[in-house]
Amino acid sequence: MGMPSNPTEVPKGNFNGFKSHFKHDILSGFLVFLIALPLCLGISLASGYPAVAGIFTAIIGGLVATFISNSELTIKGPAAGLIVIALGCVQEFGFTGGVDPEKDFQAYRLALGVGVVAGIYQIILGLFRVGVLMKLFPSAAIHGLLASIGIIIISKQFPVLMGLSPQGAPLELLASIPSFIINMNPRVGLIGLLGVAIVLSYGYINNPRLKVIPAPMLMLLIIVPLGTFLGIGVEGTYTFNSQTFELGQKFLVNVPGNLLNAVTLPDFSGITTETGIKYTLLFAIIGTLESMLSAKAIDQIDPWKRKTNLDRDLLATGMANTLSAFIGGLPMISEIVRSKANIDNGAKTRFANFYHGMFLLLCVALIPGLINQIPLAALAALLVITGYRLASPHEFITIYREGRDQFVIFVSTILGVLATDLLKGLAIGIAVKIIIHFIRGGSVFSLNAKIIPERDQSITIFLRGSIIFSSWIPLQRQLQRFLDDGKRVTLDITETKLVDRRVMSKIEDWKKIFKDKGLELNVKAMYTSIDE
Template identity: 45%
Template sequence: MIQKSTKSNFISGFLVFLIALPLCLGISKASGFPPIAGIYTAIIGGLIVTFLSKAPLAIKGPAAGLIAIAIGAVEELGGNDPFLGYQLTLAVIVVSGILQILMGIAKFGKMGDMFPISVIRGMLAAIGVIIISKQIHVIMGVVPQSKSPWDLLAEIPHSILHLNPKVTVIGLLSLALLFGHPYIKNSTIKKLPAPLLILLMAIPLGFVFNLSQAHSYTLGALQYEIKPAQFLVVLPDSFMSGITFPDFSQLLSYTSIKYILMFTLVGSIESVLSAKAVDALDPKGRETNLNQDLVAVGIGNTIAGLIGGLPMISEIVRSSANINAGAKGRMSNFYHGLFLFLFVLLAAAIIKIIPNAALAAMLVYTGFKLASPTEFKKINSVGLDQISQFLTTLVVTLLTDLLVGVAAGIALKIAIELVQGVKVREMFDLKTQVAAAEDGMVIKFSGVASFINYLKFKTLIDAQPKNQKIVLDFSEAYFIDHTFLNNIHNIQNKFTKEGGELIKAGFENHHFQSKHHLSTRRLINNPYRKTSIPSALSKRATIIQKMAMANGLDFEAHLSPSFVRPYLSAFSILTRLRRAKNFVLGTREHYSFMICDISYVNVGDFSTETNSATIALIFNIAKGGVPDFYTQKNSDLFHLANQYDFELMPKSKDLPFEVYGNNASLTDSFFTPKMATLIAEQPYQIECKRREMLIHKDWQRISEGASMEDFLHYVDQLASEVVRKRLEEATVNKM
């Protein structure tokens, strides 16, 4: 097992290295630092911080979210001398690293929970816009004259008119590859990380366009200049010669203090939230000690600042890639840092031929994800109060800086609560009553449940055993904000994993800010609840109930999630399950099955988004003849092989789909022609573990009516064929 874990960590560390290399270079250049600075940071994060943090799967390294702060510090502190600004910024990073260490010791690891979610996402969106405004010009090979984000955006038409065609071709092709990567059909190519594909395309194009040699060329009547120092990555002569020491001479200036606070605050929040998001993706459900992690990151940042590196955080994109590549533990972070170190030592010449336009494209893509229209739509769906906080933080940050933007967003949040009748003292005073119940306990709220007093609730709930049922009764709470509800939604996962339940209740008389299930609510009439028929089934539940009755099956609209949990214990979806409803239950002669709707979470950068799906479970199949496997018709699911330790099975039967499993002979003999046809002709994914079969339609909800009826028929057909095959084998064995 140890040897297998080492192999998985080694491979995933190598794959993350391929992604991290160009991102470290691009983030460094965008931050006004030498390209080598980002690599120094990732090496420290891998070789040193790995053993200080013990975060199971997080990758430590420079992050795009700190670009805006870093470039602002370099420009403000250095004035017209970028190198001086770089040295003065290093001193700022050292001090902010020390502050992070002190914050971790003081147990500030929970600080990410006490900031309004929409303010944080507005800050990140502003960072995305800043990144785009600066890097879009690099894609076109133009040096802009402006400095502020608004002016840089306004200067884009000018850059388009004066673009360098050779450089722009590389930049635009890189950008197209990034946006098009999710739609690639070829499974082999799709498995390659997009940054690696960009390098495989951009470096040869750099040779074709002769970017390494200074020259001029004409296109039509226009002449263009190629300057290698501008268009290619520049590295120091040796790894050690790039080390730069900080300049502490302006440490007590207002500008330095401002950026110390910004690096400390934003860096710590990003790192804590990223670590929590990575934990939610961990198939084993492990949790990072956030205070210890903050201390480790602070030590890493202090060392990075002392030798010329960027600040680091637990980086979500690389961490997600690490998990999908099959990492089993923290050593994958170590190997990623080791590969970066060896590559810079032994193959620096390759780095020097990477076009800057390709790196800029990666950053523009990152900026777009942070500030995408989808992000605006998600925030807007939660309510007018959330989109107003989001936009205020975004706009004020672009006009001023991150600290002022975040402060403006929080001030608006507090003002909105005051307008809605919340008193200032109530924001800080969390009123709860704890009472024992027959199967657990009830926590009853009164007054206000706000982002400001959430940490008091967190202390209370953390002290309770997670293997019990706890009902959170908000029936007498006057005001409950979105951040408070979202944080509760996130910690429900802990209870789920340990066999307990955390249930929110008592919203019958509350007004919801929107139809979103986590929207802010106040204790008045709720326009989204039909109080006249509280026990009525939903339209979907009614249709499914009629279908179940017509087929002689049992139906239950609402059962505890603990009912379905034992059947999902072998499957990776269990850790992300939130609720289940609309149960159709059936028992046949040789098997039983259950069909239900579930809500589950997909983990984004800094919060969880809830999705719905319809699943079927076939169980109580007698022992023998049913291997562990899953079918694959969607190449996005290839990472399941790493989660289950499965391998691609040989297609000796020429199956029209891929099968992953851990027993080639048993899996191969299992698929009869009829079974293969059933699986191939229907759009369902099959996962089988411990003789229980999980069936779903690419984790989507199946519409009621005819589609649900077809799904039921399919489950019966597949289960009958599995049983027929098993009985046939049992008869042969008896003979």
């Protein structure tokens, strides 16, 4: 992680910061660009959008959002977590997967219309400072949602990695993995499996000079020449083990030679349909949740402990999303992997995000022919690994260790998503959380508390019952009131049946807020009262 050279000097993303930290930010921006390029292409294609759509998104995220958000280290761009939503949107609008290019293009334009409206929703949420509501979604349900997205990504991209293109439900595709391996296109499958091996073995490389090149780009530097040698993009067939397999341009990325020719305007005729309304909500809600989670996570590892104004960041994301969809881009979020790499590469200010967008613009404008040599199987390899990380066994173990209740919510959300869709699955996870809350004697959006003023002008708040995500709004209101009054506060949770870990995390944040004001916020607790 990049550490501050002078801990007392906090870098700021203003004009002075632009000049002072130019070398650090442009270097980090370039290294993040090397990571972002293959991921943007892969996410676009997996979403049913043209390959260049993800590039548009990252360019707008870098060149526009940088100057609106105060988040100093996050990188804006397309995210694997939104693949399932984007693909579902174009499919329900008539996407055929290449069978009928005219229908595919129309589905893409209709999805862009949905993206514009979703971006406007995010702008409204940011302007009216209701981002706090997004922070109240149960953590276990959100992690379950992301894990289910990871499972779906693996199911959809593994066949592409093998040089195949079957259709089906996620569980059906997962069950067919042995069949995909048996029936794979050998040359394409070799490219895909080697891509997975290169990225997974990257952590074992000890040569610091070689590790300057990020894993995705190192993989492409090996895979692209190999793909050319194997003739992956040459139209024709070959025989292996007495079977005939196809090769050709359909196995390679395809971006236009002129970037302006790729600009596509949205079609708004679908925004009032059932499909349009559903995916507008999904893009706005899931995108906002993912973006906020990423921004908060990056704040926690910021070497200077700078804090992102989440409402302002949401406003920036919404404005950038609206503009991105207007020219043909995917939805964007504050992307966690690229943001973490940004810190590790020594970025100081938000201008690293700007430079990453600028390098992407120069790349796709000046060398589109080189991009068109990238095998789709290599991009699928990156996405399969991304999907695995979202739904890894470690994620299941981590949630289980947080408590049985959390694990039940987590698994319920995953099963709900796989059995229905993302929105219904998330609703199922929230419903399970509320049911558990009621079982433990809680209520929704109310606070079972007794407030006692002490003789020393301090306040004691006795909490009772179950305190979950929906209880946080009234509790936060009380804390804000006593903070404004200059009171010291003690939260007594010894009589609670359960306190959600997400609420406890927010209480810890408020301890720091009180401390910054020269006040105290203390918690009197028993270990058994914390979320089971």
